[in-house]
Structures are given as structure tokens and as C-alpha cells.
Amino acid sequence: MRKNVLHLLSLGIAFLLFMPQWAFGQNEEDALRYSDILPGGTARSWALGGAFGAVGGDPASASTNPAGFGLYSTSEISITPQFEVNGAEDNHYGTTATGSADQFSIANFSLVLSYPSEKGGSWRGGVFGISFDRQASYYRDQHAVGLDVPSSILGQFVNEANGTPPSSLPDLFPFTSNLAYETYGIDPLDTASNTYVSAIPVGSSVVQDHTISTTGRFNTTSLFYATNYLDKLYIGGSLGLTGVHYEQQTVHRETTSAPVDLKDLAYTDNLVTTGNGIDLKIGAIGRVTDQLRLGLAFHSPVWLQMSDAYSYSMATDFRSSVNSVSSYAQTSPDGSYNYRIRTPWSLLASVAYVVGRSGLVSVDYEYKDFRQAKLNSSAGTTDTYDFGLENNAINSDFRATSSLRVGTEWRSAGWYFRGGWGIWPDAYNDNDQRQGTSYMRYTAGVGYRTKHLSIDLTGVYGTRDTNYFQYDPSLVDATQARLTDTRGMLTFAYRP
Numbered sequence: 001m002r003k004n005v006l007h008l009l010s011l012g013i014a015f016l017l018f019m020p021q022w023a024f025g026q027n028e029e030d031a032l033r034y035s036d037i038l039p040g041g042t043a044r045s046w047a048l049g050g051a052f053g054a055v056g057g058d059p060a061s062a063s064t065n066p067a068g069f070g071l072y073s074t075s076e077i078s079i080t081p082q083f084e085v086n087g088a089e090d091n092h093y094g095t096t097a098t099g100s101a102d103q104f105s106i107a108n109f110s111l112v113l114s115y116p117s118e119k120g121g122s123w124r125g126g127v128f129g130i131s132f133d134r135q136a137s138y139y140r141d142q143h144a145v146g147l148d149v150p151s152s153i154l155g156q157f158v159n160e161a162n163g164t165p166p167s168s169l170p171d172l173f174p175f176t177s178n179l180a181y182e183t184y185g186i187d188p189l190d191t192a193s194n195t196y197v198s199a200i201p202v203g204s205s206v207v208q209d210h211t212i213s214t215t216g217r218f219n220t221t222s223l224f225y226a227t228n229y230l231d232k233l234y235i236g237g238s239l240g241l242t243g244v245h246y247e248q249q250t251v252h253r254e255t256t257s258a259p260v261d262l263k264d265l266a267y268t269d270n271l272v273t274t275g276n277g278i279d280l281k282i283g284a285i286g287r288v289t290d291q292l293r294l295g296l297a298f299h300s301p302v303w304l305q306m307s308d309a310y311s312y313s314m315a316t317d318f319r320s321s322v323n324s325v326s327s328y329a330q331t332s333p334d335g336s337y338n339y340r341i342r343t344p345w346s347l348l349a350s351v352a353y354v355v356g357r358s359g360l361v362s363v364d365y366e367y368k369d370f371r372q373a374k375l376n377s378s379a380g381t382t383d384t385y386d387f388g389l390e391n392n393a394i395n396s397d398f399r400a401t402s403s404l405r406v407g408t409e410w411r412s413a414g415w416y417f418r419g420g421w422g423i424w425p426d427a428y429n430d431n432d433q434r435q436g437t438s439y440m441r442y443t444a445g446v447g448y449r450t451k452h453l454s455i456d457l458t459g460v461y462g463t464r465d466t467n468y469f470q471y472d473p474s475l476v477d478a479t480q481a482r483l484t485d486t487r488g489m490l491t492f493a494y495r496p
Helices: 002-018 028-035 043-047 066-071 153-161 166-172 177-182 388-397
Strands: 076-092 095-115 123-137 140-149 186-190 195-198 206-229 233-256 262-287 292-299 303-322 325-331 335-342 346-355 359-369 374-377 400-412 415-424 439-449 453-468 479-494
Touching: 028 335, 028 374, 028 388, 043 400, 043 415, 043 439, 043 453, 043 479, 066 123, 066 206, 066 233, 066 262, 066 292, 076 123, 076 206, 095 206, 140 479, 153 177, 153 186, 153 195, 153 233, 153 262, 166 177, 177 186, 177 303, 177 325, 206 262, 233 303, 374 388
Parallel strands: 076 140
Antiparallel strands: 076 095, 076 479, 095 123, 095 140, 123 206, 140 206, 186 195, 206 233, 233 262, 262 292, 262 303, 292 346, 303 325, 303 335, 335 374, 346 359, 359 400, 400 415, 415 439, 439 453, 453 479
16 A cells, blocks of 8 residues: 555656646735636536536545545545636627637646544544646637727826826836837927827727736645544645646727828737735534535635736827838836735535435535725735725625526446536626626536556536726727636546
8 A cells, every 4th residue: 555655656756746836916816816716626527517626535625625635545646637628708889709729738636645543443544645737727818899989098108198298107107107108109289388299180990909928827736634534524724735837818999080180000018927825724514414415615715926027118190201111119117016916705505415326416605795895015024005995896806696506417337328417607896897797607527447547537517707998988889708728627636
């Protein structure tokens, strides 16, 4: 037994060492991005819709209820590669455009080590190990086109610059209105009052082309321990080490018709965010009868230390020229900022009904209050900014949500057939124009298991509608987007 455990341990450490990138702009939308994280796990747990809080015996316990590791009776090593295709259909002023991005990745890698206790004891041994989960993928391309938009992003820059002398724009607004000023997108109107006018007159018809390209992931590597009391009560906890990498490029283009001298413009925003964090999960599962299990788990906030690096640029092209110059371009200085995010805590309640060796039905309910998220200045710095405006926005724009996921699994000899469903309501409150529909996920899978080996295959489809503003909401209508994610997952597991 000890030799097998050591062999699995060496395999797990080698995999973690050679797997690349596993080591371990700020506003309310940043806080939401890293707070709206769904359960990870294997192809089996995903096939059950993520409803695994009271089922246990699977690496999904690391992101749901760590007490579930207490149901292991043997050691195991597993890996779950996946391929995802993320689609978007954006509607802007009645015109629809589509975008798609795909990515191959490792969704989960887990090493579970089981040490049975001596026979006759009340505590039936312990289980510990390590589990890596990719809990969020940020690979997506969105494309929005508006053919007759009655406003321009230059209006936002005019409103921002008004009251500021041109000589002060580079210091006060180096990433926004100064770029528009340097490229003649906005011009001084009254030098005494320091007011400005847009190169696109108010009310002019504008063709807009807006793209958002994102990549990255939210990973958690969990160190866990669980134990088993009389095969009736299972208790466990995990320490999660989180790694975040997020990249976004947003390009906003506008084209105008003949009466306007400005022919077109492009405003580009580049952002790279990296971070690390830590969280805790504790849980318990009670076997009420041979068929009925109840589970309860508490997920602490994730305490994240984040770093943003960003730059902006603007280019304009005019129909007429001055001194043979009709095109202008300006790039901002490189910006960087360190800060902290605390995500909301959550509570997970679960029930599973096990029909002997034939199958099971499982339900998970999770409560999370997104108003508990908070932005803070980086620890150990002299930065005194308190993020008061951003945290007030979090409190006023978000709400508490209750999510539900349901799954079932049925067995025939060594074959397993699974299905699941889940719903996660939108975090924006009812009065926020950005509120979309709930995220809905549908899953199905099949698996085959022997004493030492198992293989599971799962298909996942998720969809939600969202709303976002390309610039100042007082100037432009929201863009409606239907987001979809489709993925295939395959888990290989070995038990000595």
C-alpha cells in the first residue's frame, strides 16, 4: 500500500512541476469577474451539473465540499483535459455580429492519497492530497456592429475634458481625453472656460465596430484533508492557492458619413492582469441512512493580490489634410497598479439520494452575496486610495443570489450514464441596466470503470444573456450579448 501511494505521489509532483503556467482599470466589474467562479472538477462531476456536494469520492470535492474526500477508500491519480468553444452574438442598435474563440487546456489534475486506519477504530482513516482546478476560462471574442448610432465615444471625452486646460490633459487624463485631443478628435471651443467640441457633431450618424478579445484563466490548486467517522460522518477542509491571468484588448472604431471631416477613428485599450490568492473551504457530509446523504460546506472569500498593466492608443483619419497630414495617432504611457480583491463568501447545502449500486440523484444549493466583494489598495504600500466609489458601486449594483444544480448517475455493469443541469442568477440587481439572464448549464456524460482504471467523457453547454456599455451609458444604449460555451471533457483515473 505505501509503495503504491509513494508512486502516485511522485507522479503527481512530476506533473505539477512540468505543467506550464501553474505556479502560483479597477472597478466593480473587475471584482465581479473574479467573484463569479463556478465549481471545477472532473468529467464525472461536470456531467452531474456540478451537483457533487453530498456525493463525494471525486476530485470535485475540492471546489464543492472537501468532506467528500472522506468517501475515498483507495488512492487515485486523475487528469482531465478539455476543449472549449466560446461563442458570442452581440446586438448593437439592431445589428447582430458574432464571434468565437476556442482553447485546449487541463481542467483538473488530482492526486488523492488514502490511509485507512486500524480495524476497529471509530475514525476510519484519513485522505489527503492535491487538486488543481481551472475554475474559469476567459477565452472569448466579441464583436458588435452598429450601422446607425446617434452618438460617438468622442462625446465622452468632451464631457471629461470640459473645464480642464489643454496643458493639463496629459497629467489628468493621459489614457482618455488627452488621446482624443492629441489626435484632433476633440478641439478647444472656448479657451477661457476650457470647453471642447467633438470632431463628430452631436446627433451625427456613426457606424461603430466594437471588438473585445479576452484570454486567461482562474486556477485553484487545493491542498486538502478529510476523515471519516464510523462511515456516518465525513469532515474535511482545503486550502486553495489561486492563480489569475487575464488579458483583454478592446478596440472601438467609428466611421462617419461625408458631411463630417473626421472619416474614422480607433480607440484601443490593452489590459493584462495577474494575481495570486488564497481561500479556505470546510465541510461535512452526514450519512442519514444508507440511501440519504446531507452535506454542508462553507467557502471563505478568496483574498487576491492583483496587478494591472495597461495602455491605450487612439488613431484618427480625416478627409481633408493640413500640411499634407490627415492621419494622427497617439499612444498613452504604460500604466500599472497593484491592488487587492476580496471575493464574497458562500454557503453550499447538498443532498444526495443513492439507490444502492444502481445510481444516485444529487442536488446542490449555493448562496452567495456579491455585495460582499471589496476592492482595497495593495498591502504594504503608501497608496491611500480607499476605493470608496468602487465599493459603493459594488454595494449598490450587485445582489445576493441563490444558485441550484441537479445531477443524476445510473449504472449498468461497468458503464455509467449521467446528466445534469444548473442555474446561476445574474449578479447585477434588478435596477441595473447591465443585468442579464441567469447562466444555464446542461450536461451529459458516460463513463466506464474497472477496479484500477476509469474513463469518463462529458459534454457541456452553457448560455446566458448579458448587457454592457461600450462607453458612457448616458450617451449610448447598452449592447445585448448572448454568450455560449460548449466543451468536451475526458477524465482518466488510475487507482493502485
